[in-house]
Amino acid sequence: MTPPAEILRLRDVTRGFAEASGLHLALRRVNLTVAEGEFLVITGPSGSGKTTLLHLAALLDRPTSGRIWFDGRDTSVLGDDELSVLRKHELAMIFQNYVLLPYRSVLENVIFRFRYLEHDRTEAVALARQALSRLGLMGLEGRPARRLSAGEMQRVAIARAIVRPPRLLAADEPTGNLDRASTNVIMEHLAGLHRSGITILLVTHNEDLLSYATRHVVCRDGTVEE
Ligand code: ADP
Ligand code: MG
Numbered sequence: 001m002t003p004p005a006e007i008l009r010l011r012d013v014t015r016g017f018a019e020a021s022g023l024h025l026a027l028r029r030v031n032l033t034v035a036e037g038e039f040l041v042i043t044g045p046s047g048s049g050k051t052t053l054l055h056l057a058a059l060l061d062r063p064t065s066g067r068i069w070f071d072g073r074d075t076s077v078l079g080d081d082e083l084s085v086l087r088k089h090e091l092a093m094i095f096q097n098y099v100l101l102p103y104r105s106v107l108e109n110v111i112f113r114f115r116y117l118e119h120d121r122t123e124a125v126a127l128a129r130q131a132l133s134r135l136g137l138m139g140l141e142g143r144p145a146r147r148l149s150a151g152e153m154q155r156v157a158i159a160r161a162i163v164r165p166p167r168l169l170a171a172d173e174p175t176g177n178l179d180r181a182s183t184n185v186i187m188e189h190l191a192g193l194h195r196s197g198i199t200i201l202l203v204t205h206n207e208d209l210l211s212y213a214t215r216h217v218v219c220r221d222g223t224v225e226e
Contacts, residue, residue, distance in 0.1 A: 007168055007199050008034040008057055013066035015052050026052040028222040039200045041210055044219030050203045051096065051172055053219065057201055058093040058170040059083050088116055092161035094171040098153045102146035106137060109145050110160045117164065131159040135189060151182030158189055168199045175206060187212055
């Protein structure tokens with residue numbers, strides 16, 4: 001059997017942010033390789049660099065130094081346009097606080113994922129309905145996002161992420177604001193996506209969720225340890 005292909009590789013990745021006191025290193029010389037099909041759970045204290053790591057993995061940000069390969073391509077030599085093509089077609093991110101359009105309907109929030117893609121409106125609506133139905137959100141399509149519960153908002157954010165299935169999904173504390181029942185619902189959806197072949201990177205504070213992981217790493221003060 002051939003081993004699963006590598007989808008993501010970080011080599012000596014450092015990300016610094018300029019601050020009054022100098023350059024603050026959110027990540028320092030991180031090395032991490034993720035194989036296609038992994039469900040990687042990332043834990044670690046607040047401020048240890050988890051969100052910074054996910055944003056780099058989802059190619060939403062670039063390292064200050066070091067290199068990131070996605071699907072064998074060195075992203076440091078790709079221009080912003082090429083990166084955005086990869087982001088559109090291969091990656092999706094579930095942000096820490098959903099990042100929905102509060103006054104837009106649930107359906108419009110999911111369709112938003114198609115804004116830079118070549119789908120006509122009818123096709124986008126049909127795909128959005130499928131995703132909403134998969135997440136048990138039919139019936140809420142017309143409701144403005146601001147009038148949803150936290151669990152529903154998170155399911156809309158997932159529907160938006162998967163309406164066009166990515167190869168890698170990065171989820172930043174997607175159950176952080178949810179009760180246990182909603183947490184289980186979200187995790188079962190993520191597990192289903194993982195079974196369908198999507199590689200998942202999940203940041204969480206909830207040790208119970210380690211049962212979903214195929215591998216676990218810990219962020220500590222800008223470093224990543226197995
Ligand atoms: P975590 O998600 O583990 O709580 P973050 O990755 O959000 O940690 O942040 C790691 C460190 O980097 C923190 O000290 C944070 O203040 C800093 N940081 C993150 N993003 C920025 C930014 N855009 N500008 C300045 N500092 C940042
Ligand atoms: Mg964070």
